[in-house]
Amino acid sequence: MNYGVILASGKGTRIKDNINIPKQFRKINDKPVIIYTIQRFLKENLFDSIYIVVSKEYLEYTNNILKEYLESTKNIKIVCGGKERIDSITNSINSIVADNGCNEDDIIVIHDAVRPFVTDKILKNSIDGARKYDAVVCAMPVADTLLYSTNNIIVEKIPDRSMFYKGQAPDSFKLKTFIELLDNLTEEQKQKLTGTSQVCTFNNYPMHIIDGDELNFKITTKSDFALAEAIVKGMDNND
Amino acid sequence: MNYGVILASGKGTRIKDNINIPKQFRKINDKPVIIYTIQRFLKENLFDSIYIVVSKEYLEYTNNILKEYLESTKNIKIVCGGKERIDSITNSINSIVADNGCNEDDIIVIHDAVRPFVTDKILKNSIDGARKYDAVVCAMPVADTLLYSTNNIIVEKIPDRSMFYKGQAPDSFKLKTFIELLDNLTEEQKQKLTGTSQVCTFNNYPMHIIDGDELNFKITTKSDFALAEAIVKGMDNND
Numbered sequence: 001m002n003y004g005v006i007l008a009s010g011k012g013t014r015i016k017d018n019i020n021i022p023k024q025f026r027k028i029n030d031k032p033v034i035i036y037t038i039q040r041f042l043k044e045n046l047f048d049s050i051y052i053v054v055s056k057e058y059l060e061y062t063n064n065i066l067k068e069y070l071e072s073t074k075n076i077k078i079v080c081g082g083k084e085r086i087d088s089i090t091n092s093i094n095s096i097v098a099d100n101g102c103n104e105d106d107i108i109v110i111h112d113a114v115r116p117f118v119t120d121k122i123l124k125n126s127i128d129g130a131r132k133y134d135a136v137v138c139a140m141p142v143a144d145t146l147l148y149s150t151n152n153i154i155v156e157k158i159p160d161r162s163m164f165y166k167g168q169a170p171d172s173f174k175l176k177t178f179i180e181l182l183d184n185l186t187e188e189q190k191q192k193l194t195g196t197s198q199v200c201t202f203n204n205y206p207m208h209i210i211d212g213d214e215l216n217f218k219i220t221t222k223s224d225f226a227l228a229e230a231i232v233k234g235m236d237n238n239d
Numbered sequence: 240m241n242y243g244v245i246l247a248s249g250k251g252t253r254i255k256d257n258i259n260i261p262k263q264f265r266k267i268n269d270k271p272v273i274i275y276t277i278q279r280f281l282k283e284n285l286f287d288s289i290y291i292v293v294s295k296e297y298l299e300y301t302n303n304i305l306k307e308y309l310e311s312t313k314n315i316k317i318v319c320g321g322k323e324r325i326d327s328i329t330n331s332i333n334s335i336v337a338d339n340g341c342n343e344d345d346i347i348v349i350h351d352a353v354r355p356f357v358t359d360k361i362l363k364n365s366i367d368g369a370r371k372y373d374a375v376v377c378a379m380p381v382a383d384t385l386l387y388s389t390n391n392i393i394v395e396k397i398p399d400r401s402m403f404y405k406g407q408a409p410d411s412f413k414l415k416t417f418i419e420l421l422d423n424l425t426e427e428q429k430q431k432l433t434g435t436s437q438v439c440t441f442n443n444y445p446m447h448i449i450d451g452d453e454l455n456f457k458i459t460t461k462s463d464f465a466l467a468e469a470i471v472k473g474m475d476n477n478d
Binding site: 137139142143144145146147148150152153154155157158159162163164165166167168194195197198200201206207208209214215218220221223226227229230231234 | 376391403406407436460
């Protein structure tokens, strides 16, 4: 089975305006960001089930918008997120295993709700990659000059950027492998975890890179929303 | 004196459409990108002269659009670019020195034509920084997870991103210092030069970081143009 996990329990509302709602629920052209993301996951029928992880106070809200915007919510389940990112991931894994068990060839694709323009190609490559290599991360080559500074004041060196990638999402895994890697983490490592990829690197477990896409950017700033708006309008015009 | 240098000799036309013109000359809302950039430099009267570096085949073209879009071209000079970035920079320095000599407190602010939304604050801070520290680079903290891979296949580590910055532009210098640093470079170093900051790092010369801005992005891809379009429209609405 292929499971999609969409992490949407972030509480980031600090875009410089007064709209007091987490970014994944803000609307682009009258549709919440998270709905775009879910629709990308639904589009090619790549997933047997999709788990949406939201914070407790948004459980009902999410349930309502799913019903409002989606034709069917059949294979979609809403899971309550935890305090930290790792807790949210663990909760989604627990739900998956409770619902379906864990089989040798199950794949889990972990994505951010605030990357609503993930492409079909990325989702396909990520599933195929996880099947082949056990663990894959979607990433883009770094295009900017990288500057390195340990004191945050003076540039110490300009590393060769050809060895650096910007991590995007999704990160995908064989479910079984991922559960084992999670179990292996110490409490200290769990505290330090900021992204899914570290579940691998903390275990020295090889994670293969699959090609990301400029379109698959994370919506964080006000200009990201402006760009998203422009993209959505462009998509509508091409319909 | 404060000199602005705007590098516009790039030939990049490889945005995925059929408009066969370098990005700095493409129009956003009916005005070429480079004009936005020049207008930012003109706005606060921070510069005594502005040198625009363009490739030979665009000398006349540039001259024409400056006349068409700017109220006055009084303190603006067009310089012919060289083969590599370093040659273009050298040509601009030579022009500045030929026109005005080189005085102890002259400042040079080197910017990319394809960063049309550089803010007043950045330009001011960059000039002040160069006066105080001799060499400054404008940069942003890295917001993405950084992945490190020497073979471009498997992630080897996830470096602590808090020590990494994305270089933007401008890079600003005391003119005299910059000329000395340039003179010190070996031919091999000059060949390797991809950005202005390396003129410092190759010399182990300290370069201070000043804060960049999301708005000061480089227009490279089709989505960058979409974002630029959205920003310009937003600016017009706020007028």
